[in-house]
Amino acid sequence: MWASTLLWPFRIIAAQDAPAPYLQVPSQRQLEWQEQELYAFLHFGPNTFTGEEWGRSQSLPDICNPTDLDTDQWAKILAEAGMKGMILTAKHHDGMCLWNTSTTAYKIGNGSWAKQREQSSLDADIVRMAAGSAKKYGIKFGVYLSPWDIHRDPAMPKPGLEGTMYDEPQIFGDSSPGDYNVLYVQQLTELVTMTLADGTHIDIFEVWLDGASGSDTVQTFDWTGFRDAIRQHQPGAVMWGHQGPDARWVGNEDGASRPTNWHTLSRTQDDPHYAGEALERGVRDGRYWTPAESDARIRDGWFYHAGEPSKSGATLMEMYLKTVGRSVNLLLDVPPDARGLIPDTDVANLRDFTRLRNATLGRNLVTPEHSTFSSNVRAGNNNKYGPCKIIDGRQDTYWTMDDGEMTGWVEVDLGNVYCVDGFIVQEHIALGQRVGGYGIDATVDAGTYRAVVNNGTSIGHKRIDLLDKAVKTSRIRLRITQANAVPLIQSLQVLGSRNCTTK
Numbered sequence: 184m185w186a187s188t189l190l191w192p193f194r195i196i197a198a199q200d201a202p203a204p205y206l207q208v209p210s211q212r213q214l215e216w217q218e219q220e221l222y223a224f225l226h227f228g229p230n231t232f233t234g235e236e237w238g239r240s241q242s243l244p245d246i247c248n249p250t251d252l253d254t255d256q257w258a259k260i261l262a263e264a265g266m267k268g269m270i271l272t273a274k275h276h277d278g279m280c281l282w283n284t285s286t287t288a289y290k291i292g293n294g295s296w297a298k299q300r301e302q303s304s305l306d307a308d309i310v311r312m313a314a315g316s317a318k319k320y321g322i323k324f325g326v327y328l329s330p331w332d333i334h335r336d337p338a339m340p341k342p343g344l345e346g347t348m349y350d351e352p353q354i355f356g357d358s359s360p361g362d363y364n365v366l367y368v369q370q371l372t373e374l375v376t377m378t379l380a381d382g383t384h385i386d387i388f389e390v391w392l393d394g395a396s397g398s399d400t401v402q403t404f405d406w407t408g409f410r411d412a413i414r415q416h417q418p419g420a421v422m423w424g425h426q427g428p429d430a431r432w433v434g435n436e437d438g439a440s441r442p443t444n445w446h447t448l449s450r451t452q453d454d455p456h457y458a459g460e461a462l463e464r465g466v467r468d469g470r471y472w473t474p475a476e477s478d479a480r481i482r483d484g485w486f487y488h489a490g491e492p493s494k495s496g497a498t499l500m501e502m503y504l505k506t507v508g509r510s511v512n513l514l515l516d517v518p519p520d521a522r523g524l525i526p527d528t529d530v531a532n533l534r535d536f537t538r539l540r541n542a543t544l545g546r547n548l549v550t551p552e553h554s555t556f557s558s559n560v561r562a563g564n565n566n567k568y569g570p571c572k573i574i575d576g577r578q579d580t581y582w583t584m585d586d587g588e589m590t591g592w593v594e595v596d597l598g599n600v601y602c603v604d605g606f607i608v609q610e611h612i613a614l615g616q617r618v619g620g621y622g623i624d625a626t627v628d629a630g631t632y633r634a635v636v637n638n639g640t641s642i643g644h645k646r647i648d649l650l651d652k653a654v655k656t657s658r659i660r661l662r663i664t665q666a667n668a669v670p671l672i673q674s675l676q677v678l679g680s681r682n683c684t685t686k
């Protein structure tokens with residue numbers, strides 16, 4: 184009897200101790216991927232040399248003849264631009280493989296550029312070279328392997344290859360002889376088991392399985408088999424597809440998403456495809472954790488074409504705010520030119536973009552020493568769930584309230600009057616996405632609060648709000664106005680300047 188009396192209050196505290204996960208939660212690989220936020224796409228292959236975007240598999244491997252290919256330059260430029268990784272087109276729709284595959288003769292390795300390099304004992308496997316450079320400069324590496332393969336598609340005539348060793352069996356399509364899925368899994372397996380020249384394992388953080396096709400040939404893809412091949416050899420790699428399984432398309436290629444963004448969907452790759460709007464927003468409380476990624480371009484084309492304008496740092500910054508600032512990873516295409524180098528204009532624009540990002544977002548006024556307050560603290564346990572957790576700079580802590588408290592507020596005293604012009608808020612998504620409404624207030628004259636961010640909706644991994652005009656203030660309050668479970672707020676950054684010049 185006395186034992187249960189003693190246990191009873193203890194059990195209440197235990198029940199309040201850790202919030203239960205809310206519906207779907209990210210896998211470890213998805214959590215790590217979400218934190219990468221900004222990384223590069225590199226489209227390189229025959230199209231770089233022919234001026235096409237969707238080459239028809241008519242060029243021979245000799246077409247790929249970069250005069251100064253330097254994958255170290257790619258990785259160095261991208262690392263300096265704060266990009267966390269790069270994803271290379273190992274095979275685009277035209278079917279030409281950039282690595283030394285055994286699955287087809289249609290590979291750069293059979294061209295004169297590769298043969299000359301090999302004669303000089305230089306590596307000619309562009310995928311392996313790029314992976315080595317990524318490692319050297321401390322960024323992650325990923326591959327794009329187009330499921331649609333014009334080289335194998337009977338509906339795509341290829342007179343340019345007739346009578347050559349590149350005229351290979353047309354096995355793409357459910358009614359074609361042969362099984363294209365087997366070939367695709369072989370290609371995937373070669374890529375995910377590839378090692379560097381010195382034999383070291385290559386870690387792949389993302390595999391991009393493009394959903395595009397420009398042919399009437401019906402080919403049912405073996406998504407499960409593709410996923411198994413990736414999981415077996417690269418358990419940490421996120422498999423990107425139109426709607427998953429690990430990360431989804433954001434529904435457009437403009438470097439933008441809607442202000443509301445949910446990290447879940449309710450369909451898999453085998454189900455009918457969602458259209459743009461559903462992909463852009465996601466599905467609240469959906470059945471699968473499938474966060475969005477925005478693939479966008481620094482130039483007009485995915486491949487380099489001379490004369491195309493390159494986007495300015497300011498335009499790239501706008502894209503960043505409409506993607507990363509709305510919990511969507513930004514995959515920015517920066518295509519190497521026919522020399523095999525990232526062009527100077529793009530390098531300059533990337534530098535500008537980095538400068539702007541740092542100048543805007545690298546001005547957090549809050550340090551862990553500031554005072555914080557909140558409407559409620561879970562089980563009164565300040566040490567574990569108190570408001571100070573939103574400014575401790577840690578990813579494994581958060582402010583939260585008692586179960587059942589869906590709305591509430593948390594406040595930071597800046598200790599002085601500063602000019603504030605932006606906020607970065609993060610939910611602790613490791614335990615699910617919960618918040619559907621928030622606002623941010625700043626104290627103005629005589630310490631009264633005025634709303635400076637109104638009608639915020641989802642937060643998720645990260646929400647950036649910049650103000651049109653800075654506000655002179657000494658206290659900031661984040662209000663959670665709607666949540667489907669007790670909200671978990673991981674961090675609040677208050678952006679601005681200590682030297683207030685605003686009138």
Ligand code: FUL
Binds near residue numbers: 236393394485
């Ligand atoms: C699309 C492709 O058709 C484009 O060529 C490009 O690779 C882009 C990233 O995906 O679906």
